[in-house]
Amino acid sequence: MNDHSPDQPSPRKLTIAIDGPAGAGKSTIASRLARKLGYVNLESGAMYRALALKAIERDASFDDEPALLKLAQNLRIELEPTIGGNRTLLDGRDISSRIRERDVSEAASRVSVHPKVREWMVARQREMGAGGGVVMEGRDIGTQVFPHADLKIFLDADPVIREQRRMAQQKIKGEVAASVAADLRERDRRDRTRAASPLVAASDAVVINSTALTEDEVLARVEELVKQKTEP
Numbered sequence: 001m002n003d004h005s006p007d008q009p010s011p012r013k014l015t016i017a018i019d020g021p022a023g024a025g026k027s028t029i030a031s032r033l034a035r036k037l038g039y040v041n042l043e044s045g046a047m048y049r050a051l052a053l054k055a056i057e058r059d060a061s062f063d064d065e066p067a068l069l070k071l072a073q074n075l076r077i078e079l080e081p082t083i084g085g086n087r088t089l090l091d092g093r094d095i096s097s098r099i100r101e102r103d104v105s106e107a108a109s110r111v112s113v114h115p116k117v118r119e120w121m122v123a124r125q126r127e128m129g130a131g132g133g134v135v136m137e138g139r140d141i142g143t144q145v146f147p148h149a150d151l152k153i154f155l156d157a158d159p160v161i162r163e164q165r166r167m168a169q170q171k172i173k174g175e176v177a178a179s180v181a182a183d184l185r186e187r188d189r190r191d192r193t194r195a196a197s198p199l200v201a202a203s204d205a206v207v208i209n210s211t212a213l214t215e216d217e218v219l220a221r222v223e224e225l226v227k228q229k230t231e232p
Helices: 026-037 044-057 065-073 102-111 115-128 141-145 159-170 174-193 215-230
Strands: 015-019 040-043 077-082 085-090 134-138 151-156 206-209
Touching: 015 026, 015 141, 026 040, 026 134, 026 215, 040 044, 040 077, 040 085, 040 115, 044 065, 044 077, 044 085, 044 102, 044 115, 044 134, 065 115, 102 174, 115 141, 134 141, 141 151, 151 215, 159 174, 206 215
Parallel strands: 015 134, 015 151, 040 134, 151 206
Antiparallel strands: 077 085
């Protein structure tokens, strides 16, 4: 860590919101950006997935909002930074790999539509990011969780490209790939049409279309935006 003289104060730590649809690359960019800046990466998706896993394990209905809210109020979700990204802990148990599996992904999309559940999650996320120095990605971060974020980015890409990326990420093909593509399209529909905090770019967000960009190129663009916000 560099020492800063009184004449060179440490740069102000920003609150950075990255939103966008599934498969746009939000998680990867947020994780890499947080590591480069020395910020905390708050993964909203991991928090919803943790609740979804709890619901699966307790055999709770994904349509029972009161039951899901009660589960949320009684669980402990921790995001523990590591060199390779966050570890997600549920009541002290590492669930980082489990929550990336397909049944949990589908369940997370269903539990996240409930207004009371989202209200509870937003309150927890605001607590976790209250001091700045955070990068948070999700679907309503710039519009609901941190509406006054210093930098808002909406990361998007062509649906076909997003499907291909998700298949490559999960190393799948054939009939399974077709099913995953259908799930992604359905998730898009749910995210964009839900009554509570639908997926939409904040009015003051910088929209980056990553369809024809590499991961490194997207990261470079975001880093330039951060630089513009931190320079005097």
